[in-house]
Amino acid sequence: MSPIDPLSSDTCGCGTADVASGLVSVDDALALLDCVVAPVSGAEVLPLGQVQGRVLATAVITESPVPPFDNAAMDGYALDSAALAGPVLWRLRIDGCIAAGKAGRALPAGSAAQIFTGAPVPPGASAVITQEDVHRQGECILLKRRPNPGENIRRAGSDMAAGTQVLAAGDRLGPAEIAAAAAAGRKELALRRRIRVALLITGDELRAAGDPLSPTAIHDVNGPMLAALLDRPEVELVTSKRIRDRLDETADTLSGLSREVDLVVTTGGISVGAADFLRPAMTRLGGQLHFAGVAMKPGKPAALGTLGGALWLGLPGNPLAVLTSWVLFGGRVLDRLSGASATRPLRRYVVAERPLSHQPGRCEFRPARLIGVDGGGREVISFPSATHSHRVSDIVGFDGFALLPAETETIPPGGWIEFLPFRL
Ligand SMILES: Nc1nc2c(c(=O)[nH]1)N[C@H]1C(S)=C(S)[C@@H](COP(=O)(O)OP(=O)(O)OC[C@H]3O[C@@H](n4cnc5c(N)ncnc54)[C@H](O)[C@@H]3O)O[C@H]1N2
Numbered sequence: 001m002s003p004i005d006p007l008s009s010d011t012c013g014c015g016t017a018d019v020a021s022g023l024v025s026v027d028d029a030l031a032l033l034d035c036v037v038a039p040v041s042g043a044e045v046l047p048l049g050q051v052q053g054r055v056l057a058t059a060v061i062t063e064s065p066v067p068p069f070d071n072a073a074m075d076g077y078a079l080d081s082a083a084l085a086g087p088v089l090w091r092l093r094i095d096g097c098i099a100a101g102k103a104g105r106a107l108p109a110g111s112a113a114q115i116f117t118g119a120p121v122p123p124g125a126s127a128v129i130t131q132e133d134v135h136r137q138g139e140c141i142l143l144k145r146r147p148n149p150g151e152n153i154r155r156a157g158s159d160m161a162a163g164t165q166v167l168a169a170g171d172r173l174g175p176a177e178i179a180a181a182a183a184a185g186r187k188e189l190a191l192r193r194r195i196r197v198a199l200l201i202t203g204d205e206l207r208a209a210g211d212p213l214s215p216t217a218i219h220d221v222n223g224p225m226l227a228a229l230l231d232r233p234e235v236e237l238v239t240s241k242r243i244r245d246r247l248d249e250t251a252d253t254l255s256g257l258s259r260e261v262d263l264v265v266t267t268g269g270i271s272v273g274a275a276d277f278l279r280p281a282m283t284r285l286g287g288q289l290h291f292a293g294v295a296m297k298p299g300k301p302a303a304l305g306t307l308g309g310a311l312w313l314g315l316p317g318n319p320l321a322v323l324t325s326w327v328l329f330g331g332r333v334l335d336r337l338s339g340a341s342a343t344r345p346l347r348r349y350v351v352a353e354r355p356l357s358h359q360p361g362r363c364e365f366r367p368a369r370l371i372g373v374d375g376g377g378r379e380v381i382s383f384p385s386a387t388h389s390h391r392v393s394d395i396v397g398f399d400g401f402a403l404l405p406a407e408t409e410t411i412p413p414g415g416w417i418e419f420l421p422f423r424l
């Protein structure tokens, strides 16, 4: 299999097809994003119980070895295997019982100590033999086999030596990382502060979900979807506003929000119509546009800019276009702002269930569902017959996007195709 193609490669074509219309390729847009979006400054220290999903600001280094002492890996008997003399069968007297959390005394010659998993191995013992491997006779055990030196002993520092870096700045903290921090003896961690985000929904036609509709109105779909996409541990959604399609209102609101937050996410009003006021508002306010228009379908009008100290991520109005541009750019903006270690979306090759046709032009992100594995062990996807950027029904139950290169017209059943899983 060939390596994954850059999205702007000749194979894709989206870097060339729309150059004339001033669109940047997806790869160029991602590169610009990486250049301009830097982590927010400032850290906070929180207890382990409150760090799930957050990004670490400073590395975690163990101060002492883990485990701190040699201990038993199994329930059984601690003994000195080198001291077993004479022919098998060996008989040893049981001298004491060591449970986890208790200390054992030095083993007298010719004896073994009963020991439980996690208990410290007593001085003088070189191995732990499991209780299934011995025959117990009153206060003695009989052994048919000489345990190997070190058998069933977990050595001090064998998990983490003192001074080991177990987590790096930029690591995102999930259950595994929190476990590592706890094992390293930390009860609190230094985290990047949360990203302050404002959500701005634009459109005269919009009514809140569930509100009665006039004959020309529709329900706001993007507001609830974006609020859900922004519901992440590293995000503080400071405000969510809905405004009308007016230049003054758009500019005033953008200007006010840019003084309060790190990132303003907008939806709608970024295309070329006379009622699209986001770009004119940015121009009026002296904002800087890093890109405005990407050679992709859906999501073509997606834009990124800077206004004062805040970033502006402009998403289109059509709901599938919002989701597509969020998957490509939104998650990555949050990763960069949060200081998380770089993570490109993980793409892989899968095969098409049936013939796939595409109108040549922009490279297309077609919603797709993983439906199983074929006889050759290849993952198979199904997909709708076309991408309709306004259709919400097309995204329900889908697993990601099939990437259709700009010049591709058809892909036969069983043909290789790149797949970008949702990483919401
Ligand atoms: N002459 C051209 N017209 C359009 C172009 C173009 O290049 N030239 N691009 C088209 C593409 S592609 C897209 S995508 C849309 C994007 O337009 P906007 O981002 O300016 O979005 P709106 O015009 O405000 O809305 C588009 C569509 O989405 C509906 N919408 C808006 N907000 C919401 C919401 N919160 N929830 C649900 N639906 C929403 C809106 O009613 C429109 O139907 O422009 C094309 N036009």
Ligand code: MOO
Binding pocket: 296, 297, 298, 299, 300, 301, 316, 318, 321, 389, 390
């Ligand atoms: O690119 Mo638009 O986002 O197709 O509908």
